[in-house]
Amino acid sequence: MGTKKNYKHLPHKTIERLSQYRRALLICLDNNKSHIFSHEIAKIQHITPVQVRRDLMLIGYSGTLRKGYNIQDLIDLIGTIIDNEEGLNATIIGIGNLGRALIKYLSGKRHKLEIVAGFDTNPDKINNEFSGIQCYSVEQLEKIIKDKDIKIGIITVPEDQTVETAQRLVDAGIKGILNYTPKPVEVPEYVYLEEYDMITTLEKIAFYVKMAEDQEK
Amino acid sequence: MGTKKNYKHLPHKTIERLSQYRRALLICLDNNKSHIFSHEIAKIQHITPVQVRRDLMLIGYSGTLRKGYNIQDLIDLIGTIIDNEEGLNATIIGIGNLGRALIKYLSGKRHKLEIVAGFDTNPDKINNEFSGIQCYSVEQLEKIIKDKDIKIGIITVPEDQTVETAQRLVDAGIKGILNYTPKPVEVPEYVYLEEYDMITTLEKIAFYVKMAEDQEK
DNA sequence: TTTGCACTGTTATTATTTTAACAGTATAGA
DNA sequence: TCTATACTGTTAAAATAATAACAGTGCAAA
Incomplete structure (x- = not known):
């Protein structure tokens, strides 16, 4: 019963934002950060924290309370969604x-x-x-x-x-x-x-x- | 009572499309066309004729039945909306x-x-x-x-x-x-x-x- | 150990945008 | 002059997207 998430129904705008989140996350990773809060991502992208959390909810990613989202994990997950596995x-x-x-x-x-x-x-x-x-x-x-x-x-x-x-x-x-x-x-x-x-x-x-x-x- | 249209409330997407309409219209003008139908504009822009007519309605432009829209007039009107008068x-x-x-x-x-x-x-x-x-x-x-x-x-x-x-x-x-x-x-x-x-x-x-x-x- | 705080995750609401439905009308042809 | 056609313009409905509201939770300080 391959219950793989059906990313086909993600809103178009969410797809765009996921790409942008990853870009921002990669920069943060370079700065040796391991976790990031929704409001931090939001500020970089000029959107609201709610929208960030909602997008992440849609892709089924959970953060840690008071710690935020694990940057590397999130980058990886976004990769499995928007990248083609074989390139x-x-x-x-x-x-x-x-x-x-x-x-x-x-x-x-x-x-x-x-x-x-x-x-x-x-x-x-x-x-x-x-x-x-x-x-x-x-x-x-x-x-x-x-x-x-x-x-x-x-x-x-x-x-x-x-x-x-x-x-x-x-x-x-x-x-x-x-x-x-x-x-x-x-x-x-x-x-x-x-x-x-x-x-x-x-x-x-x-x-x-x-x-x-x-x-x- | 300067009842000049309040273009401030035009949808963002309509603004973008107006710019694209003008681009398409300028090309048509070069091809010596004087009028164009909503479905022709729509085809060029990969959208529906309804959307074109609705956008034009919002800016208060009227076409001619069975003849379509006057290309030059429409170009001019779009200009007064999106261009700054003084440049x-x-x-x-x-x-x-x-x-x-x-x-x-x-x-x-x-x-x-x-x-x-x-x-x-x-x-x-x-x-x-x-x-x-x-x-x-x-x-x-x-x-x-x-x-x-x-x-x-x-x-x-x-x-x-x-x-x-x-x-x-x-x-x-x-x-x-x-x-x-x-x-x-x-x-x-x-x-x-x-x-x-x-x-x-x-x-x-x-x-x-x-x-x-x-x-x- | 209790209370406040600072977060996440989800549902509900509202706003925006698109699409559909259809009324109106001039022209062309019968 | 009647009717079908091919358009425009407008209102109504549906789809999409953003925002708000709020419940849940674990840490931290008292």
């Missing part, structure tokens, strides 16, 4: 400034989630390494994705190549796409798609800054 | 790969929201231009922010400089901060803060890819 390989298509920033930042950070290849059309970049990641010609996209069992594709190509790139990724059997270009793409429902346009975030901030200023008057 | 200046601190990617992408895209300066500590970068944006020494941060009336700061510095950078921005009188580093910061409540960690997005995708795979079995 998951990702690739970045478009080794421009953004692509290189991502490679540099992501590589080596999470051993269950690795960037294993980059792609570009520029001959100066092809066959070079960036932060230890090999850059291939996009012509080899399908082959490398298959060979290296890549499941997630991060699109950082110039806007006019976005749609074609996404299509090739889908055809190559990719399961998740993160599109950092401002051009929206369409994918079959079996591919998980996340689109992030930096200008949207910026405009949102601008809106609330404006609102705050109007308030003052 | 809003922003700056990027940290002209590494990510900073340069942002400058290149954002500069010239929205005339009411401009990157007007960059900052770095590297002497090779200081006093150079990147995509037309002047890079200054961080030593001049406070002065330039005041002189150029900068309201929004985008942090793309190395992780260990995040907290100090945020503090200086706050002290310099910045009103909104977008933190792209993985290190969370604290700001007073009068500063609007948005934090974005790319690894969170990626881990979220990994989670749902994993879920989909588990499903198959």
Whole structure:
């Protein structure tokens, strides 16, 4: 009777926060802390302690009264929930400034989630390494994705190549796409798609800054 | 009785979508379309037509039956809502790969929201231009922010400089901060803060890819 | 040993966001 | 001129997410 927790029904927001909790916990671990209180996590994440406790309740983790949560245990548990046990390989298509920033930042950070290849059309970049990641010609996209069992594709190509790139990724059997270009793409429902346009975030901030200023008057 | 719409109470999610609608509308405008249906916008944004119509209702915009929404008018209206009439200046601190990617992408895209300066500590970068944006020494941060009336700061510095950078921005009188580093910061409540960690997005995708795979079995 | 305190864990409530239902209407075609 | 169609706009309902309320508990100080 495998009564393994059914993490499938965790709220989307909780998933995001679990990732953020882990990030914070890893920092605390580096600082030689062994336990942490819900209100400490909450402060780092700019949320309430209740929300932290509620999230942890949902994943079935119990802390110790007056001592808080064991940091290492919690990191491990979050890992079993959001990480793929066998690891998951990702690739970045478009080794421009953004692509290189991502490679540099992501590589080596999470051993269950690795960037294993980059792609570009520029001959100066092809066959070079960036932060230890090999850059291939996009012509080899399908082959490398298959060979290296890549499941997630991060699109950082110039806007006019976005749609074609996404299509090739889908055809190559990719399961998740993160599109950092401002051009929206369409994918079959079996591919998980996340689109992030930096200008949207910026405009949102601008809106609330404006609102705050109007308030003052 | 200035019954100007009170956009202050628009849902957060609607604000985000308005920015995205405008992005999509601008593309359609380039393609010489004059009108667009709610279901067309919806398809681009991967949402339902109902949600589009509801958002537009909230901002008080009316389309034409059987003709849809006038693209230019809608772009203009969204502009009056999310843009600051006098424009809003922003700056990027940290002209590494990510900073340069942002400058290149954002500069010239929205005339009411401009990157007007960059900052770095590297002497090779200081006093150079990147995509037309002047890079200054961080030593001049406070002065330039005041002189150029900068309201929004985008942090793309190395992780260990995040907290100090945020503090200086706050002290310099910045009103909104977008933190792209993985290190969370604290700001007073009068500063609007948005934090974005790319690894969170990626881990979220990994989670749902994993879920989909588990499903198959 | 008792009382207050500082935590966790859970249920209940409220707020927010999305989705559904449907009323209204101009156009096109019969 | 009647009817079906293809839209918009609005209200109602449902789903999701956040917050509040509070019960439980063990330590610590008196």
